[in-house]
Amino acid sequence: MGEICVQLVYVGEAGHLFDVSLQLAFGSTVEQAILHSGFLSKYPSLTLSTLSCGVYSRRKRLDDVLLNNDRLEVYRPLLIDPKDRRRRVVDAKRNPKKWRQELSLRQQAYKKPI
Numbered sequence: 422m423g424e425i426c427v428q429l430v431y432v433g434e435a436g437h438l439f440d441v442s443l444q445l446a447f448g449s450t451v452e453q454a455i456l457h458s459g460f461l462s463k464y465p466s467l468t469l470s471t472l473s474c475g476v477y478s479r480r481k482r483l484d485d486v487l488l489n490n491d492r493l494e495v496y497r498p499l500l501i502d503p504k505d506r507r508r509r510v511v512d513a514k515r516n517p518k519k520w521r522q523e524l525s526l527r528q529q530a531y532k533k534p535i
Contacts, residue, residue: 423447427487429458431495439463439495445487451476452483454493473498 424444431439441458451474455461461469473496474481487493 425449425487425489425491427454427489427491427493429454429460429493429495431460431464432497433464434497449487450483451481451485451487451493454487455483455495460495467495471498472496 425447427443427445427449429439429441429443433439439460441460443454443458445454445457449457452469455469455472455474461467469483472483474483475494475496476485476487476491478494481493
């Protein structure tokens with residue numbers, strides 16, 4: 422029927438930007454856009470089955486159809502869970518002696534007299 426314009430964006434671990442504008446047939450899928458862009462040949466360590474993608478920060482499957490002027494984003498896998506990272510930062514800043522005192526006071530407050 423016609424063509425659509427799609428932008429594929431990926432930022433590598435070293436901060437290198439992969440940004441390609443593609444002209445695809447109307448009704449093209451996320452998988453077709455990735456294959457057409459040459460992304461997998463530039464990043465051979467990534468495979469199509471393990472990629473996580475989205476359009477404007479909304480997750481999409483490989484068989485989802487793209488629309489005109491979509492920005493297809495390829496996401497890197499998380500190296501660490503955000504909750505664990507936050508917990509480590511807090512633990513590093515926390516004064517262990519003060520924390521133990523506060524913890525024992527809280528435990529005493531919850532003990533019911535017999």
